Amino acid sequence: MAIDHSGGSTVRIENVSKQYDSKQGTVQALGGIEFSVERGEFVCIVGPSGCGKTTLFRILAGLEPPTDGEVLLNGSTVTEPNADMGIVFQEYHLFPWQTVQENVAFGLEKADTPADEKRQRVQHLVDLVGLEGFEDSYPKALSGGMKQRVALARALAIDPSLLLMDEPFGAVDAQTREMLQDELIEIWQETGKTVLFVTHDVEEAVKLADRVVVMGKNPGSIREIVEIDVDRPRSRSDSEFGSYYERVRSLI
Amino acid sequence: MATDLQGERSQTSEASDLPALGVDIRRAALGLCGLAGFIGLWWVASLFQPEFVLPSPVTVATTFVAEAASGEMLTALWQSSLHWIPGTIIGTLLGIIAGIALGWSQLLDDITSPVVRTLRPVPPLALIGFAIAWFGINNAGAAFIIAIGAFWINFYASYGGVEGVSDDLLDVARSLGVKGDLELVRSVVIPAASPEIMTGIRTGIGRCWMLVVASEIFGVPGIGRRILRASNNLQVDVVISYILVLSLMFLLVDSAFRAAQRRVLVWR
Numbered sequence: 001m002a003i004d005h006s007g008g009s010t011v012r013i014e015n016v017s018k019q020y021d022s023k024q025g026t027v028q029a030l031g032g033i034e035f036s037v038e039r040g041e042f043v044c045i046v047g048p049s050g051c052g053k054t055t056l057f058r059i060l061a062g063l064e065p066p067t068d069g070e071v072l073l074n075g076s077t078v079t080e081p082n083a084d085m086g087i088v089f090q091e092y093h094l095f096p097w098q099t100v101q102e103n104v105a106f107g108l109e110k111a112d113t114p115a116d117e118k119r120q121r122v123q124h125l126v127d128l129v130g131l132e133g134f135e136d137s138y139p140k141a142l143s144g145g146m147k148q149r150v151a152l153a154r155a156l157a158i159d160p161s162l163l164l165m166d167e168p169f170g171a172v173d174a175q176t177r178e179m180l181q182d183e184l185i186e187i188w189q190e191t192g193k194t195v196l197f198v199t200h201d202v203e204e205a206v207k208l209a210d211r212v213v214v215m216g217k218n219p220g221s222i223r224e225i226v227e228i229d230v231d232r233p234r235s236r237s238d239s240e241f242g243s244y245y246e247r248v249r250s251l252i
Numbered sequence: 253m254a255t256d257l258q259g260e261r262s263q264t265s266e267a268s269d270l271p272a273l274g275v276d277i278r279r280a281a282l283g284l285c286g287l288a289g290f291i292g293l294w295w296v297a298s299l300f301q302p303e304f305v306l307p308s309p310v311t312v313a314t315t316f317v318a319e320a321a322s323g324e325m326l327t328a329l330w331q332s333s334l335h336w337i338p339g340t341i342i343g344t345l346l347g348i349i350a351g352i353a354l355g356w357s358q359l360l361d362d363i364t365s366p367v368v369r370t371l372r373p374v375p376p377l378a379l380i381g382f383a384i385a386w387f388g389i390n391n392a393g394a395a396f397i398i399a400i401g402a403f404w405i406n407f408y409a410s411y412g413g414v415e416g417v418s419d420d421l422l423d424v425a426r427s428l429g430v431k432g433d434l435e436l437v438r439s440v441v442i443p444a445a446s447p448e449i450m451t452g453i454r455t456g457i458g459r460c461w462m463l464v465v466a467s468e469i470f471g472v473p474g475i476g477r478r479i480l481r482a483s484n485n486l487q488v489d490v491v492i493s494y495i496l497v498l499s500l501m502f503l504l505v506d507s508a509f510r511a512a513q514r515r516v517l518v519w520r
């Protein structure tokens with residue numbers, strides 16, 4: 001069996017603001033963010049450190065409430081994490097006491113899928129991210145790239161229509177990163193999921209995205225949304241790629 | 253999708269998982285040397301002291317064998333087990349449950365904090381009056397004293413373990429559909445805190461063997477009672493023999509638990 005080709009979700013971010021109050025004072029992390037993502041679209045969010053990318057990610061994921069505004073997933077307001085979203089963090093956050101297989105199966109435990117189907121699904125995902133042979137390894141024995149593959153498979157297991165990722169490839173070496181990027185594009189093309197991908201790497205954003213949302217600082221807000229009209233697979237050496245790269249770069 | 257894992261193979265060090273045999277033998281040999289040295293010093297010291305101050309290792313060994321042969325030792329061990337085992341188990345379980353509950357729930361923690369802080373410094377021995385009043389001079393009373401000791405160690409170990417569980421893991425679990433406190437505690441908090449919880453259990457087991465003596469002060473029979481009686485009669489050889497029994501029991505239970513701990517925490 002394969003992952004459902006159910007397609008993606010639509011996301012609407014409506015006038016989202018976030019203010020953190022602390023003893024040191026108030027931080028306006030996000031000020032009035034507004035954009036929409038279409039079904040099956042791959043959108044990257046780039047911006048300098050501290051511009052509120054992670055804050056926006058957490059609000060999108062329902063892990064934190066916005067101070068103002070709201071996020072709509074397929075038309076309904078997001079208030080808590082739900083099964084329509086798969087979330088991948090930069091630091092993997094695998095469950096260290098579980099093997100690769102068990103990590104991937106975590107989200108399926110509660111679902112009332114028959115055990116046999118569950119097992120098949122887990123195996124399919126492990127294969128999909130190229131970890132066959134490591135099913136029974138514990139996270140401590142995996143490299144960073146492999147851990148991120150497990151995290152991706154784990155998020156895909158619940159078959160979310162939206163994949164939310166916060167600098168997922170930030171902690172791996174350049175070569176592994178490129179491999180993971182290609183794999184992600186393949187999975188995305190295969191499944192038609194909507195992907196919202198946070199990164200501070202402009203090249204990564206231009207390589208992956210249909211559209212790049214460029215954010216600025218103080219308070220975090222959208223500078224511009226750049227549509228990347230380059231055929232895939234994209235190559236960095238392409239002159240078209242280069243000009244998009246320069247364009248996004250200049251906005252940051 | 254075929255993926256090439258070349259260049260990012262895992263760094264599993266198979267070798268380091270299995271302790272090198274040579275190292276083990278070396279350590280065992282050194283340990284034996286230390287032990288032999290200790291017994292040697294003891295023997296030399298005993299030459300200059302009367303038996304009732306410091307009996308020689310030979311005297312102690314003879315007494316040990318005699319006590320063992322007469323069946324007295326086994327009886328005492330059995331009698332102590334009757335409160336050590338239930339006391340340890342009950343105290344450990346309650347301590348873990350309370351530690352997890354208070355470590356997890358800020359509300360419970362705030363409500364109980366003054367009470368916990370008041371009770372915490374009370375030494376188990378100070379509660380002997382209550383043990384007698386509530387349970388009587390019997391195994392239940394002695395088990396109560398032992399349970400108090402186990403409780404606090406396990407309480408703080410579990411509490412600390414739960415507090416240290418990363419919020420990120422909880423976020424991941426939530427995003428994967430885990431809802432509600434009970435589910436989160438079961439599927440994330442307990443496994444994540446299990447190393448600390450296990451360390452608490454292990455420390456508690458040791459502490460409870462120490463408390464066996466204290467818990468028998470008020471007359472419950474067992475190893476502790478035997479030690480106290482022999483002390484009053486200045487039978488130092490008997491005292492040392494039963495101290496050895498405590499040490500050996502501790503060693504046995506601790507090794508068994510350590511083996512179990514290694515199996516449960518293979519993922520570490």
Ligand SMILES: Nc1ncnc2c1ncn2[C@@H]1O[C@H](COP(=O)(O)OP(=O)(O)OP(=O)(O)O)[C@@H](O)[C@H]1O
Pocket residue numbers: 020021022027028029047048049050051052053054055056200
């Ligand atoms: N929990 C919090 N409490 C207080 N301030 C916070 C909190 N989280 C984030 N902030 C502040 O909000 C702003 C945005 O932070 P955020 O982590 O979203 O930035 P970012 O774009 O993800 O940065 P980076 O690229 O370094 O990951 C920062 O000024 C940060 O200090």
Ligand SMILES: [Mg+2]
Pocket residue numbers: 053054055
């Ligand atoms: Mg961030």
